[in-house]
Amino acid sequence: MRTIQLGTSPLQVPVVAVGCMRINSLTPAEAERFLQTSLEQGANFFDHADVYGGGKCEEIFAEAIHMNDDIREKIIIQSKCGIRQGMFDFSKEHILNAVDGSLKRLKTDYLDILLLHRPDALVEPEEVAEAFDALERSGKVRYFGVSNQKPMQIELLKKFVKQPIVTNQLQLSITNATMISNGINVNMENESAVDRDGSILDYCRLHDITIQPWSPFQYGFFEGVFLGNEKFPELNQTIDEIAARYGVSNTTIAIAWLLRHPAKMQPVIGTMNTTRLVDSCKAADIYLTREEWYAIYRAAGNILP
Numbered sequence: 001m002r003t004i005q006l007g008t009s010p011l012q013v014p015v016v017a018v019g020c021m022r023i024n025s026l027t028p029a030e031a032e033r034f035l036q037t038s039l040e041q042g043a044n045f046f047d048h049a050d051v052y053g054g055g056k057c058e059e060i061f062a063e064a065i066h067m068n069d070d071i072r073e074k075i076i077i078q079s080k081c082g083i084r085q086g087m088f089d090f091s092k093e094h095i096l097n098a099v100d101g102s103l104k105r106l107k108t109d110y111l112d113i114l115l116l117h118r119p120d121a122l123v124e125p126e127e128v129a130e131a132f133d134a135l136e137r138s139g140k141v142r143y144f145g146v147s148n149q150k151p152m153q154i155e156l157l158k159k160f161v162k163q164p165i166v167t168n169q170l171q172l173s174i175t176n177a178t179m180i181s182n183g184i185n186v187n188m189e190n191e192s193a194v195d196r197d198g199s200i201l202d203y204c205r206l207h208d209i210t211i212q213p214w215s216p217f218q219y220g221f222f223e224g225v226f227l228g229n230e231k232f233p234e235l236n237q238t239i240d241e242i243a244a245r246y247g248v249s250n251t252t253i254a255i256a257w258l259l260r261h262p263a264k265m266q267p268v269i270g271t272m273n274t275t276r277l278v279d280s281c282k283a284a285d286i287y288l289t290r291e292e293w294y295a296i297y298r299a300a301g302n303i304l305p
């Protein structure tokens with residue numbers, strides 16, 4: 001699969017990342033087959049979090065991939081920490097404990113990348129810096145990133161954290177594209193002009209932070225899948241027409257739309273269906289025209305001034 005550089009790190013990563021949040025919906029045999037298919041596709045980048053399935057997802061993954069030293073060096077593992085029941089927690093103590101828990105469940109000595117999962121209102125960036133230093137020194141984590149963070153939150157971290165922030169995982173799909181539409185509707189008196197995220201898209205491009213779009217097939221906040229959904233007739237008609245043109249499925253086009261953006265994003269897919277996994281990976285080889293990209297943007301109800 002085509003690769004990109006992850007932020008300013010030396011890591012070359014496949015353009016499609018495999019999200020493991022839903023892997024606990026599979027039987028052990030299904031999980032094994034799913035991960036085998038991923039590897040066959042060159043999709044060797046796996047996204048985790050300590051909270052997925054209450055920790056079960058990391059365990060199921062390690063079992064299903066038959067984790068050992070040989071496998072470990074062929075894959076890239078990213079996990080996240082900072083979400084706790086009823087709160088967010090970026091304290092040094094919590095970050096260090098969370099990583100130890102993930103390493104144990106994943107049966108590995110190190111994470112390639114650790115992300116802070118969701119902004120903690122009580123963050124003490126000095127503590128985050130101490131935690132990152134300790135994790136880097138001990139070799140438990142190689143690279144660091146964030147998720148769901150605005151530019152100023154990243155700037156605050158950067159005042160103390162010396163490791164580069166290599167990625168920012170953000171909710172982004174064709175039907176959830178405010179970070180794109182507000183850049184198109186600058187200064188207009190319409191809803192799309194509202195800048196909800198402090199121009200995070202431009203900020204990440206300026207600072208070489210790879211955006212990892214999460215929930216690339218969902219609309220709303222886990223409300224459902226827009227593909228084949230009668231709530232989005234125009235969007236599906238447009239996607240289907242373009243899919244037919246390229247001889248691929250609608251799944252491929254949904255991911256190709258994200259990959260066409262020059263920010264060089266790495267979508268994190270959440271499907272546990274091997275056909276949809278393979279179709280998502282095919283997007284790495286599709287380059288939509290400008291006309292096709294904007295047609296899909298508009299068909300989803302996103303507006304141009």
Ligand SMILES: NC(=O)c1ccc[n+]([C@@H]2O[C@H](COP(=O)([O-])OP(=O)(O)OC[C@H]3O[C@@H](n4cnc5c(N)ncnc54)[C@H](OP(=O)(O)O)[C@@H]3O)[C@@H](O)[C@H]2O)c1
Nearest residue numbers: 019020021047147214215216217218268269270271272273
């Ligand atoms: N950083 C964060 O805050 C955050 C938040 C959420 C998720 N994530 C990460 O992002 C990954 C992806 O998130 P996600 O799972 O919500 O994203 P997603 O890929 O948009 O959604 C996957 C879900 O949609 C279903 N689906 C996809 N295409 C379909 C179709 N054409 N027809 C019917 N069902 C379809 C899948 O079912 P099938 O399995 O049957 O295909 C699966 O249940 C997660 O695994 C996780 O790693 C991060």
